[in-house]
Amino acid sequence: MTAMERAYCDPGFRGLICVSFGKADSLTADYYNGGQRRHVIHFDDANTETLSHLRSTIELACVGVRLVLIGPLVDIQAAAAVAAECGLVEEEVTLVGDRSDHLRVFCAHCRAVTRTVEPIGSEFECQGCTTVLSISNHFSRRIAAYLGFSAHAEEAA
Ligand SMILES: [Zn+2]
Numbered sequence: 754m755t756a757m758e759r760a761y762c763d764p765g766f767r768g769l770i771c772v773s774f775g776k777a778d779s780l781t782a783d784y785y786n787g788g789q790r791r792h793v794i795h796f797d798d799a800n801t802e803t804l805s806h807l808r809s810t811i812e813l814a815c816v817g818v819r820l821v822l823i824g825p826l827v828d829i830q831a832a833a834a835v836a837a838e839c840g841l842v843e844e845e846v847t848l849v850g851d852r853s854d855h856l857r858v859f860c861a862h863c864r865a866v867t868r869t870v871e872p873i874g875s876e877f878e879c880q881g882c883t884t885v886l887s888i889s890n891h892f893s894r895r896i897a898a899y900l901g902f903s904a905h906a907e908e909a910a
Pocket of ligand 1: 860861862863864865879880881882883884
């Protein structure tokens, strides 16, 4: 059975649609094991084909469906965009970043690259110079890392 064949849920489905990407299978199993009705879908990654199936699934489901997206940020953000296009509002979509999906953060002060599980916008200590960095949402493709700036620059200056 392919992921494609599993991608659709019953028309009028009302409950939780759990979508995982990449190697997040185990996460899906752990997540939301309460009594709520749920439909679980797994895709290897977010591409044109899988996203169009996701769109069909959301369109078949009832108003009031909830969506949980699990996996690498790049995939779940693409899926969240599709959900928004289908009319799901922010409160109906939960993004669960893959816990093994570390960010690479480039320190603007000592130029060291530190891996962290902290999300964008949070603060952490640079391994190179121990400056407390704030992780910006500016991603440098050249160094394949997010840029980190001193979180307390004003006070230090
Ligand atoms: Zn540093």
